[in-house]
Amino acid sequence: MNNTPTIVSKVNELTKSKPIFYVTNDPERAIGLESILENFHIVCIDYNESVDILEKKGAKIFCLEKKLGKKNSIFRSSYKLLTHIEVQKYMDQFGKDRYIQFFKPSPQVSLYNKENKVSVLNPEVELNHKFEHKFPQLEFFKEIGVKFPESEILDVNKLDYSTLVKKYGNGFLIQFNRGHTGTGTRKIVQENDIKDIKNTFPETKVKVCKFIVGKTITFDAVTTKKGVYLAGLSEQITGQRHLTQNVFSTVGNNFKTDYFITDSIVNKVIEMTQIVGKAMYKDGFKGLFGLDLIVSEGEVYLIEINARQPASTSMVNKLLLKNNQVPLSLIHIAEYLNIDLDLDPIEYSKTNLKSINAGQVILRNTNVKDIVIHESIV
Secondary structure, three states, rough: OOOHHHHHHHHHHOOOOOOOEEOOOOOHHOOOOOOOOOOOOEOOOOOHHHHHHHHHOOOOOHHHHHHOOOOOOOOOHHHHOOOOHHHHHHOOOOOOOOEEEEOOOOOHHHHHHHOOOOOOOOOOHHHHHHHHHHHHHHHHHHOOOOOOOOEEEHHHHHHOOHHHHHHHHHEEEEEOOOOOOOOOOEEEOOOOHHHHHHHHHHOEEEEEEEOOOOOOEEEEEEEEOOOOEEEEEEEEEEEOOOOOOOOOOOOEEEEEOOOOOOHHHHHHHHHHEEEHHHHHHHHHOOHHHHEEEEEOOEEEEEEEEEEEOOOHHHHHHHHHHHOOOOOOHHHHHHHOOOOOOOOOHHHHHHOOOOOOOOOEEOOOEEEEEOOOOOOOOO
């Protein structure tokens, strides 16, 4: 049974005079609901082919670079975008009462929202930090009793290579508290790797973690008062040298997983995510999040929580709509608007974690140094 029309109708009724503005640097982060919600607006910085395609399809979209006729007109920041005079003018056309949604919360945006009493469709930034930063995340894993690779938090200046090799094996991982797309993770294969970290970061702490050989999988989820909904199970494509310089950077997703994912694995994924999502909800977090797991010898290990909308959500939304399923972003909004869902979380998850013949690839900077893109060909 496809419940999407019913939920859409309820959201449209509640947002008839109070529009939703999805504020994001990249318009592709907001894709998935623009064709089914009547008062859903995308507000973005980047002007690329996606903007023109969305406009031709009738989406309500405001692009700052297109409006100003200039690339790189402001620093790429949701806060800078939200507070820009042209963005404020655009939103004011639809009244002062509005909902705002972001890809990821930030302290600046959180402060602005509180000062201006904005209705936000995102968790608080403090909850993002609690569940996404590596140190508090490890404590959370221990508290809720899920299976994860053996890990501990240590002072950098006390790291001893031979002791750690005996405990974790050669090729163990060191992770900093914060990181993005793999930038906070180092694989330790020789003593000099430890020395480099000691020389560069002598006064900090790190997470030391056993490296488990297996398949890395990821998926999107929404935690709600009714339970946790999962979809878009994929093999994470990581560290491909022709796509990135970082061996831990995610560069794509392969949604065709039936060659290694069994029903038993799916059941373990659902069981673990229900534990994680319900515990997050109890602590005040609700809505979209993602998990990265390792599948090794029939066991599932939790690697990390992405306590925000995962990067793959737009793609997953499109796949769900194509298969006449309720998109996760719609469930996210329904939760924030306090709409009751006639949708069983376990049944939904079992249906939407099935293998799909689809995939996506992301090209990251493959140069050793940072590059600046001054213009693009449209």
